[in-house]
Amino acid sequence: MALDFAKIEKHWKDYWVENKTYKVDIDKKKEKYYVLDMFPYPSGAGLHVGHPLGYIASDIFSRYKRMNGFNVLHPMGFDSFGLPAEQYAIQTGIHPADSTRENIKMYKKQLSNLGLNYDWSREVQTSDPSYYRWTQWIFSRLFEHYYDIDKNKAVSIDELLEEFEKNGNLNVTAATAETKSFSAEDWKKMNDTEKNDVLMNYRLAYRKVGYVNWCEALGTVLANDEVKDGISERGGHPVVKKPMNQWSLRITAYAERLLKDMENIDWSDSLKSMQRNWIGRSEGLQMFFDIAQSDKKLEIYTTRPDTIFGVTFMVLSPEHPYVEELTLDANKKEVEEYIEYAVNKTEIERTSEKKISGVFTGSYAVNPINGKQIPIWISEYVLMDYGTGAIMAVPSDDERDRAFAEYFNLPVINIIDKSNYPEATSKDKLGIMINSDFITGMEVPEAIEAIINKVESMGIGKKQVNYKLRDANFSRQRYWGEPFPIIYDDQGIAYLLPDDELPIELPPMTEFKPTVDGKSPLARNKNWVNDFDGFYRETDTMPGFAGSSWYFLRYMDSQNEDEFASKEALEYWQDVDFYIGGTEHAVGHLMYSRFWHKFLYDLNLVPTNEPFKRLVNQGMIQGVIEFLYLRKDKENDVNIFVSKELVNANNLEEYAKIPVYIKFVKDYGSENSYLDKVGIDKFREWREEYNNAKFVLQNGVYQSGKFEGEGSKDDIKFTTLSEVGKMSKRYHNVVNPDDVVAEYGADVFRMYEMFLGPIEQSKPWDTKGIDGISKFIKRFWGLYEDRDSKWLVKDEKPNSVELKILHKTIKKVTEDINHLSFNTAISAMMVFVNEIKKIDSHKTDILEPMVKLIAPFAPFIAEELWHKLGKINSVHHEEYPVFEEKYIKESKVKYPICINGKKRGIEEFDADATQDEIKEIVRELDYVKKWIGDKPIRKEIIVPGRMVNIVI
């Protein structure tokens, strides 16, 4: 066999490294183009077949851009801080830095096997002190700035202090939590703690109370991800919400800019709309309701002030600070039980709960507009984090309020007549007010204005813009993340450590378990914590999104020790032209990066206002996840797993789903996947906490190696639940690309992933069609060299047929790359091979451009063929072929002939035939006459170049 891909790949991989083929530097003579992949978290499971989908696409695109004369920046790095490495360390004692280093090594080898054209000299790792030094540096800047609403940008806290000294905060408009006004006098009278508290309300990085998932049994804070259905994924212990003082980033200050600046970037509408909805801007009315028999006033926010006469009750979030005071003694027991039930549920559980639940406090509020007393209830569907944590309920015009009112038999007053708008839903602000006192008869928008004016004139509220977006919790009680450059004095006042002491490095440790009171593992290291006289260090670390919010800037100048990137590099590379990554980052990472970028822009540290000009979401390659059903309740402290066929579909909420390593499972991925005895034993060994668990089967029970029931141990069939989902270490369902590359070669693997379908579409992994690509590559190769390694390419002048085949292909492939339609580009190249093979043509002028055309897709064999054609330099720096119209001009055009829109035949016409000429010919066709019969022709439609339709 002439084609030895393993040898070819090895050879050219070395050649590219030696010749620095993909290294790129600032070159002002050339236009820059920045192609970026979302960098991976280096998981212990290694790169899986889903990762390369985006990497291959960006690789093709960046190669294509380079061949079109651009100076292409295409770097790669690792998002190497994170929870899994820490969990691994707790289990094995291996330091996260060590396991991370090993994982990165493995990832780089896997990536290089795919022939990706990264400039590795620019690599970044978020867990490297030389990188996180600058993450800490940016945090320090966030700490020292506040958001000035008048200037519409971040401004230094020093300027704010000067202003406080002069005028207090009377003239300051800033993005803050609720702050009292104070004069310069007041300010000067405050002690340090008070001043510090005030400033915290202004800083873009500030401290406030947040809630964490606390698991008493494990003695640790858990990520949302580690909590399944209210119990810990490891061990199945109960989890509760616990308040803790935490760092937050004031992303809400940037809400309006994050929203508005999306207009100017080339992102898909669906992605923009996700971000828009996440920000969730609404205009409405903030107002106070009096409370009967109390001095307190209840603050609410509504987008529908017009419905004020339809308010029949109020609902508080279970966490609302007034709950205790408003609950009468008679209702106390019930309320406490309800809060217990609601508070520890996750937000998703609470808002997606179909069962309606709530409890009456016993207290009443007073509608300030009509003086009516209305009951105050508590329900889980009101969230403390959105608006004010309290709502006025209007059951006539809000679906959730209506369901609640119907369930608890609360009154409903109809206040909007929608009969003029039959298509309108309850959400539309349409209709005419009824039963509404002085606004009766008004259209809804008019009524909204009227009530806002009324409320403002009464001095009990004001018009307000509200956002769903919440400030970002920035503290994690973890070891493996960036330490904060923060120390506290004995009064708990936070101070920044000076920039020249950065990076604040993670101290070496051997124990990564959190402390018993839920503090970060760093708190165990007393020497490190109390390093400064009279001060102690912050022991929380930063979350995963810290390092990933600015890494694309570091690539521009990754070795710089004086700045996060030089002005020159930032000026040249500007921003990311083309960013590709998964939709799972559509709101999280992409929102945080935009926020950090805008902040840096405000400080004049980056030249652009938005980081990513064009963004494409690649779909996910999914795997099959295998789950075991675990009963949430234990028997005598023993966990009970139940075989799938015994689980009643109606009681699914009684079970948690525990993922199992797919290699333990028989008939993996099918309806009937199951664990046999060996599989269960492997699982028990793998997950120690389930070593003594009971496995309930159809024909008996298996526990601790013993089987009781009908038949023998060897008959054990514990069926598992198979679901299509993410390929991830968490689900233990990863498929490694190395195996595929070893069998078929990297070029085949690359083209196969691209050939699977459109880049933005998700699909389950499956190697069914890979033989087709493998055959195609061999056939393509066979145009140049036969099976006996005889060189076939000849210097003969190509004829018009050959030129037409070539230029048709160039046209299609080029267009498709620009549309990122790689699957159809590949299909066009397949068509080329089929057609050129049929005429047995092997001419240089045809086959040379084809090597260049395929080079971005199959870089290895392209490079090999290019050199076999006698070329000296890399094909990847050649110019991409350009298609010429003159070679593909058709003299004849085929038209489908339709009768009433149904195709009845195909006819060929001269390309320059007029509509009348076509009509005349068509009318005389036998089959047309037959279909028309004696019916009159009502219409003849000719779409030039497309089709003919006769309507009878």
Place this chain on the structure above:
RNA sequence: GCCGAAGUGGCGGAAUUGGUAGACGCGCUGGACUCAAAAUCCAGUGGUAGCAAUAUCGUGUGGGUUCGAUUCCCACCUUCGGUACCA
């Protein structure tokens, strides 16, 4: 629940602006080569009826707009991603 996406032959998918539904590939069937197999090559391949010409049905479901709908509109179903501490 809310936000976003997808649904087309046995399978992955194509149809870029409302204009020939099923390109290309897998699989399958038949054939050539071979002692045989693999590999390769050739032909066929949406369903139904028919020897055939051809007819008819057909793009998740139900409606609608149009000469013409996979494409636009309305309602619904299913699956996937996100849902603020996985990354």
